[in-house]
Amino acid sequence: xxxxxxxxxxxxxxxxxxxxxxxxxxxxxxxxxxxxxxxxxxxxxxxxxxxxxxxxxxxxxxxxxxxxxxxxxxxxxxxxxxxxxxxxxxxxxxxxxxxxxxxxxxxxxxxxxxxxxxxxxxxxxxxxxxxxxxxxxxxxxxxxxxxxxxxxxxxxxxxxxxxxxxxxxxxxxxxxxxxxxxxxxxxxxxxxxxxxxxxxxxxxxxxxxxxxxxxxxxxxxxxxxxxxxxxxxxxxxx
Amino acid sequence: xxxxxxxxxxxxxxxxxxxxxxxxxxxxxxxxxxxxxxxxxxxxxxxxxxxxxxxxxxxxxxxxxxxxxxxxxxxxxxxxxxxxxxxxxxxxxxxxxxxxxxxxxxxxxxxxxxxxxxxxxxxxxxxxxxxxxxxxxxxxxxxxxxxxxxxxxxxxxxxxxxxxxxxxxxxxxxxxxxxxxxxxxxxxxxxxxxxxxxxxxxxxxxxxxxxxxxxxxxxxxxxxxxxxxxxxxxxxxxxxxxxxxxxxxxxxxxxxxxxxxxxxxxxxxxxxxxxxxxxxxxxxxxxxxxxxxxxxxxxxxxxxxxxxxxxxx
Amino acid sequence: xxxxxxxxxxxxxxxxxxxxxxxxxxxxxxxxxxxxxxxxxxxxxxxxxxxxxxxxxxxxxxxxxxxxxxxxxxxxxxxxxxxxxxxxxxxxxxxxxxxxxxxxxxxxxxxxxxxxxxxxxxxxxxxxxxxxxxxxxxxxxxxxxxxxxxxxxxxxxxxxxxxxxxxxxxxxxxxxxxxxxxxxxxxxxxxxxxxxxxxxxxxxxxxxxxxxxxxxxxxxxxxxxxxxxx
Ligand SMILES: Nc1ncnc2c1ncn2[C@@H]1O[C@H](COP(=O)(O)OP(=O)(O)O)[C@@H](O)[C@H]1O
Ligand SMILES: [Mg+2]
Numbered sequence: 039x040x041x042x043x044x045x046x047x048x049x050x051x052x053x054x055x056x057x058x059x060x061x062x063x064x065x066x067x068x069x070x071x072x073x074x075x076x077x078x079x080x081x082x083x084x085x086x087x088x089x090x091x092x093x094x095x096x097x098x099x100x101x102x103x104x105x106x107x108x109x110x111x112x113x114x115x116x117x118x119x120x121x122x123x124x125x126x127x128x129x130x131x132x133x134x135x136x137x138x139x140x141x142x143x144x145x146x147x148x149x150x151x152x153x154x155x156x157x158x159x160x161x162x163x164x165x166x167x168x169x170x171x172x173x174x175x176x177x178x179x180x181x182x183x184x185x186x187x188x189x190x191x192x193x194x195x196x197x198x199x200x201x202x203x204x205x206x207x208x209x210x211x212x213x214x215x216x217x218x219x220x221x222x223x224x225x226x227x228x229x230x231x232x233x234x235x236x237x238x239x240x241x242x243x244x245x246x247x248x249x250x251x252x253x254x255x256x257x258x259x260x261x262x263x264x265x266x267x268x269x270x271x272x273x274x275x276x
Numbered sequence: 277x278x279x280x281x282x283x284x285x286x287x288x289x290x291x292x293x294x295x296x297x298x299x300x301x302x303x304x305x306x307x308x309x310x311x312x313x314x315x316x317x318x319x320x321x322x323x324x325x326x327x328x329x330x331x332x333x334x335x336x337x338x339x340x341x342x343x344x345x346x347x348x349x350x351x352x353x354x355x356x357x358x359x360x361x362x363x364x365x366x367x368x369x370x371x372x373x374x375x376x377x378x379x380x381x382x383x384x385x386x387x388x389x390x391x392x393x394x395x396x397x398x399x400x401x402x403x404x405x406x407x408x409x410x411x412x413x414x415x416x417x418x419x420x421x422x423x424x425x426x427x428x429x430x431x432x433x434x435x436x437x438x439x440x441x442x443x444x445x446x447x448x449x450x451x452x453x454x455x456x457x458x459x460x461x462x463x464x465x466x467x468x469x470x471x472x473x474x475x476x477x478x479x480x481x482x483x484x485x486x487x488x489x490x491x492x493x494x495x496x497x498x499x500x501x502x503x504x505x506x507x508x509x510x511x512x513x514x515x516x517x518x519x520x521x522x523x524x525x526x527x528x529x530x531x532x533x534x535x536x537x538x539x540x541x542x543x544x545x546x547x548x549x550x551x552x553x554x555x556x557x558x559x560x561x562x563x564x565x566x567x568x569x570x571x572x573x574x575x576x577x578x579x580x581x582x583x584x585x586x587x588x589x
Numbered sequence: 590x591x592x593x594x595x596x597x598x599x600x601x602x603x604x605x606x607x608x609x610x611x612x613x614x615x616x617x618x619x620x621x622x623x624x625x626x627x628x629x630x631x632x633x634x635x636x637x638x639x640x641x642x643x644x645x646x647x648x649x650x651x652x653x654x655x656x657x658x659x660x661x662x663x664x665x666x667x668x669x670x671x672x673x674x675x676x677x678x679x680x681x682x683x684x685x686x687x688x689x690x691x692x693x694x695x696x697x698x699x700x701x702x703x704x705x706x707x708x709x710x711x712x713x714x715x716x717x718x719x720x721x722x723x724x725x726x727x728x729x730x731x732x733x734x735x736x737x738x739x740x741x742x743x744x745x746x747x748x749x750x751x752x753x754x755x756x757x758x759x760x761x762x763x764x765x766x767x768x769x770x771x772x773x774x775x776x777x778x779x780x781x782x783x784x785x786x787x788x789x790x791x792x793x794x795x796x797x798x799x800x801x802x803x804x805x806x807x808x809x810x811x812x813x814x815x816x817x818x819x
Contacts, residue, residue: 119789122783125746127749127763127778128782129778129782131778132782134775173804208657214803215660225660228666229753231666232669239670246667250660257658273690354714355714356714364708368705368708370728371706372801382714385719414803540683
């Protein structure tokens with residue numbers, strides 16, 4: 039193996055816990071945090087942040103357009119639903135002829151998935167303002183733009199955050215599949231551990247635990263964000 | 277052919293868990309067979325609770341409810357409910373079934389023959405003012421008033437001796453509501469079932485009921501009387517205030533001229549015998565006349581004077 | 590040029606090896622079907638019963654959040670350490686993956702049937718079973734079926750990942766570029782994509798066919814927000 043890849047545990051060389059194929063070896067996790075798990079976690083965070091960031095930057099204006107021009111929603115929605123059915127493992131490979139075996143390839147695929155999740159959620163959110171509320175706002179003399187900014191967008195917040203939650207968690211999950219293409223992210227240690235003649239449990243559990251923990255943490259963070267941004271939804275739990 | 281049931285509430289009390297105040301408090305009420313009884317009162321007065329105790333959608337804590345002398349808690353639940361028609365404001369039509377299938381639900385549960393069921397469906401749709409062709413439509417294709425008619429037909433399907441109605445017309449526009457109120461009165465006369473009808477609208481109660489039970493907050497029965505007695509003698513300030521003003525005039529609206537002992541002879545402008553006394557008084561004032569002639573077509577029944585109205589009060 | 594060439598090679602690979610690809614695809618379908626069957630057998634009755642009783646919303650909602658947070662690769666890896674390499678491990682991992690959407694959607698679907706409608710049915714004297722069979726299930730069908738569809742597509746789409754744990758199927762080709770070259774990998778990827786798209790479209794058609802007529806015009810608009818407000 040080359041120098042910058044993570045260390046593949048060698049059952050002949052590790053400590054007694056590793057060579058004995060014990061369930062979980064804390065010692066290994068400590069020793070390989072800085073060269074394997076830490077970097078993988080950081081790469082995963084970066085991967086997710088970039089994908090969701092770009093995905094949102096595209097999905098949001100697109101959703102505003104679809105909200106304004108309702109005819110666009112059906113085709114955009116159908117296209118995105120179909121895109122979502124393309125398995126990630128296949129999509130990564132199918133992009134290789136275009137962008138090579140690169141970080142960019144992975145990000146393009148992940149952005150596509152976040153887009154597909156965020157777009158319908160933002161549209162549904164913008165639609166969630168009850169017609170009578172919008173009518174009342176218009177009746178008070180608010181312009182189209184004011185209605186959008188003061189009524190529709192705030193009311194859309196819960197749905198937008200809900201979409202972000204799904205997008206972030208899904209991206210973290212799909213991000214592990216990137217390991218099939220590139221030696222990066224939390225999927226890679228698992229991939230490597232599974233490649234051993236005897237699968238290396240500690241590495242699977244540690245990297246898997248980090249991936250699940252990261253996802254749940256981000257999810258909880260977004261719930262808190264919604265509480266902060268849309269306080270009125272705290273009450274409405276009917 | 278259809279029968280009616282006598283309903284008795286005997287010291288019934290219901291307290292929801294975690295609430296100090298009772299929802300229905302020691303309620304005793306006798307509703308004779310064939311009566312149209314209206315439960316009326318402010319929101320939160322326990323009307324819905326009282327109604328739903330009858331078909332045991334809500335259990336009660338103490339007391340007894342009897343239908344034709346039988347304690348409802350001794351009857352099997354499904355049998356009890358299949359013998360009671362139930363209509364709610366939101367109607368609750370099954371959106372995945374056609375109008376016909378909705379109406380046929382209980383007959384099918386009771387395993388009526390196909391033929392009997394479909395004949396009954398058509399009969400009922402006509403009874404509630406719909407057409408046989410409407411049977412094939414879906415609830416989403418109907419107006420609010422039409423939906424409520426279907427709800428009524430569905431409740432009447434198995435010819436239950438008792439009909440429970442919870443603000444059935446509350447969500448309708450005034451014109452549709454008025455039309456359905458009138459038709460329900462007619463229907464009640466024709467089919468002669470016992471009806472318990474819940475509303476928060478005292479005018480609707482006075483228009484619809486043979487007897488009215490006023491419930492106040494805390495589920496306490498304030499007064500149980502005929503509309504006329506209620507308007508004539510409200511037992512306390514709460515009832516008087518709830519009923520509102522114009523009581524004398526509203527009592528006059530409950531009677532028509534043909535129900536009165538008229539004076540012999542002809543005097544003044546002619547009016548039809550089904551004119552309410554209230555309208556007759558209004559006409560007298562408007563026309564500055566001393567008397568009205570009550571005539572059915574060409575046949576003169578007698579005459580009416582202002583003093584006759586005050587006699588009634 | 591390069592792009593066209595790469596896909597040209599891939600299509601040539603498909604044309605040259607139809608039997609091989611079909612066998613691999615069939616392996617994948619078999620694995621997916623077994624996993625879906627288990628997921629349905631476990632989650633469908635549970636979700637429906639909980640929904641009917643309006644109990645355990647936290648289980649249903651929690652399972653959807655946790656379910657989404659569990660990456661397929663992690664599941665396959667973890668189950669492999671218990672069940673060893675092969676069909677059973679992959680089937681169980683994929684079944685777990687499919688359980689979330691089925692459980693959540695069947696719960697939400699039955700729980701979300703309008704209370705007035707159910708009350709009307711109760712008031713008529715229907716038993717629990719009759720209410721479930723005649724009222725709740727028909728009305729829940731569209732959303733419930735959506736859950737099944739999501740689960741099926743998720744399972745089929747994830748099945749290739751199982752190749753890292755001896756799953757067989759088209760994934761074997763994708764992870765083995767050394768033997769099959771880029772043309773083979775791309776060909777297998779195209780087949781994987783076609784397979785899951787076929788499942789998606791096929792089930793969408795089936796869903797339209799089983800949706801009760803009275804619901805077709807109304808329910809579409811109602812469902813999305815409920816789900817997303819979690
Ligand atoms: N399911 C329930 N749980 C707790 N309290 C309830 C419930 N239903 C009704 N109540 C309370 O019982 C009282 C009577 O309610 P209800 O019978 O609905 O009144 P009405 O129909 O006259 O408006 C109200 O104070 C109401 O808040
Ligand atoms: Mg009420």
